[in-house]
Amino acid sequence: MDQALAKNIRQSILRASHRSGHGHIPTCFSIVESLIATYRFMDQDPQNPAAPDRDMFVLSKGHASLAQYCTLAHLGYFEVAEVDRFGAHGSTFGCHPDRLKVPGVEVSTGSLGHGIGVAVGMALAARKQAAATQTRTRQVVTLIGDGEANEGSVWEAVMVAADQALDNLKIIYDANKSQIRCLQLPDPAARFAAFGCAVQSVDGHDVAALLTALNQPTDRPSVIVADTQKGYGCQTLVDEMFAWHRRSPDADELALLMDELDAR
Secondary structure, rough: OHHHHHHHHHHHHHHHHHOOOOOOOHHHHHHHHHHHEEEOOOOOOOOOOOOOOOOEEEEEOOHHHHHHHHHHHHHOOOOHHHHHHOOOOOOOOOOOOOOOOOOOOOOOOOOOHHHHHHHHHHHHHHHHHHHOOOOOOOOEEEEOOOOOHHHHHHHHHHHHHOOOOOOEEEEEEEEEOHHHHHOOOOHHHHHHHOOOOEEEEEEOHHHHHHHHHHHHHHOOOOOEEEHHHHHHHOHHHOOOOOOOOOOOHHHHHHHHHHHHHOOO
């Protein structure tokens, strides 16, 4: 079931990118399973995405918005066909997510390194709200990219989260090797642990493993280092991940990439 859902989401990403001429397909493909696991973990209702007691997700690497839109659509937040207008003039579905326009989007993101800071503030606020109202503490999940982790604001946010022992904060670190052309961050698990987080490393394309990690209780912020491939599912994208970073397929390329998804 998970594999079929992931394939359907990736097909929708390809179609929407082809129609629009927009989208960061390889980085979208690397986080599909992380998104599926996150929305399964969280207490949310697709029919009432603004429920006051909901758990919340922040896509800090906002350029992967198309993956979030397609995941939300396939999980019932809105019709899949609505995403066909991705990137079009006047579309609800912009190239970066807008919390005022898309059901299920909690934070408007795009400037790398900012989303995680907002997520830390949300987790702290949720804990204070729970204490004041004697209700359960809402969970906050944020997904950051390994290239994004070159931003100092990421580590400032992690320090605050660890200092405040935010056990309701889950950070998914998408280790898709984007940062091999940037400042290197060897052994990210050890770095997050040194900052005071509870860290787990998992196969980022295994929904069950991700879900188990998300459900692991901790007494501090949880970091899940998700080992992924940029472009996972299509060998062409994996082999040429930087050439495809900001590129949409033409008709022939769309057919090729769809065939590769089917073959997998």
